[in-house]
Amino acid sequence: MSAPTENELPDRDAIQSLLEAGDEAAARAAVADVHPADLADLLDSLDDAEQRLQLFRLLAPETAAEVVREVNEHTKADLAERLSDARLTAVLERLDTDDAADLLGHLPEDRLDRLLRRASPQVRRNVAGLLTYPEDSAGGLMKTEVAVASESETVREVIETIRRHADDFHDIHDVFITDAQRRLAGRVPLRSLLLYDDDTPMDKMMDTEVVSVEVDIDQEEVARIFEKYDLLSVPVVDALGRVVGRITVDDIVDVISEEATEDILKLAGVGDESFTSGGPAEAVRSRLPWLSLNLVTAAVSALAISLFQTTIEKAAIAAALMTIVSALGGNAGTQTMTVLVRAIALGEARAAGVWRVLLREVTTALANGALIGAASSLCFYLLGGRPLIGAIFGISLVLNFFFAAVAGSLLPLGLKAVGVDPALGSPVFVTAATDWLGFFTFLGLLSLVL
DSSP: OOOOGGGGGGOOOOEOOOHHOOOOHHHHHHHHHHHTTHHHHHHHOOOHHHHHHHHHSSSSSHHHHHHHHHHHHHHHHHHHHHHHHHHHHHTTSOHHHHHHHHHHHHHHHHHHHHHHHSSSSHHHHHHHHHTTSOTTTTHOOOOOOEEEEEEBBHHHHHHHHHTTTTTTTTTEEEEEOOOOBBEEEEEEEEGGTTTTTTOOOOGGOOBBBOOOEETTTTTTHHHHHHHHHHHHHEEETTTSBBBEEEEHHHHHHHHHOOOOOOOOHHTTOTTTTTSOOOOOOHHHHHHHHHHHHHHHHHHHHHHHTTTTTHHHHTTTTTTHHHHHHHHHHHHHHHHHHHHHHHHHHHHHHHOOOOOHHHHHHHHHHHHHHHHHHHHHHHHHHHHOOHHHHHHHHHHHHHHHHHHHHHHHHHHHHHHTTTOOOHHHHHHHHHHHHHHHHHHHHHHHHHHHHH
């Protein structure tokens, strides 16, 4: 099925009107030729859960299975909860094991057990095994449909096996070769099966330099391995080195999108909040703790200002200049923090080393602080300001940029060292540090000279 162009996409309002009118035949015809990915977008965009369920029920089981792979987690959980056992089982039978496990993971344990009892023995065995792994691990990400052959099998035998299991191997890239103990020994790209004679054994043609991952490693590490080695698929092995599944690049694209979204939301202090799910109460629950912490840090900054009331009374311009020092320092700290959080996520900061990272950021901050401080002090003087206050303003900028670089570097690295996600608390603490130190540095120096 080819992807439709923009003007061929289904009109959501028209589909909703047909569903509200109860004209299911017309609604089914309207979406009959729509690509599953576009159907998923349509389902995600429907606000009415009943209409979403009504439209999904109109889809053939094969199409429904393809659509389930593409919808967001909120829609997937809603459909899993509302669909009948019979309908949900029909969809499960047509999903890859990783997608089936993902769908079932949204259900309570009693219904999960009931659905697994209804499923075929193969689905029940494979999916139940996947559900034992953490969702964000290689085991939770993998599918058990994997082409495995022994070292002694020939090209002819392997091709016949693939033909018999064509439905399971619809996106096969490699055949993984195992030794007598069923441990991973190598791989044979699918194209190689077309190039060698039918009687050639696997051990004569396999590549023994095969990249694999263990079932319990984190999905972020799996994504880094895919990126590093430019992989299309990777075998997953257990503690004994036996092949238990595989991960394909389409799963990794989802992981990268998921992890990037998670980091962005945490940097903004909104946790795992989603625009497409949850109401105001969920948003309040997600944001209130960080806003409350921000109130505490702002109070500390206000306390720092209150210590210099006499200085501000003597030089009223200080009230305006100190906010500039604080704001610029905050921006500099945010720049450093964002670069560090991203580098930690990609594994780059660990390779570079803490001191190298810190030296780079401090050098950058001092250069930027000196240039901006000198330029702003000159502008302040040319506009009629007092030279001494302008000089203190410039020096304060340099110092606060330095503090921002140190805080923006060490806070994410420190949080990572103690096992806390660097994206989670860094923004609040870095901003608090640059605000407080900016106010204290500028007003402190000004107090000394006044």
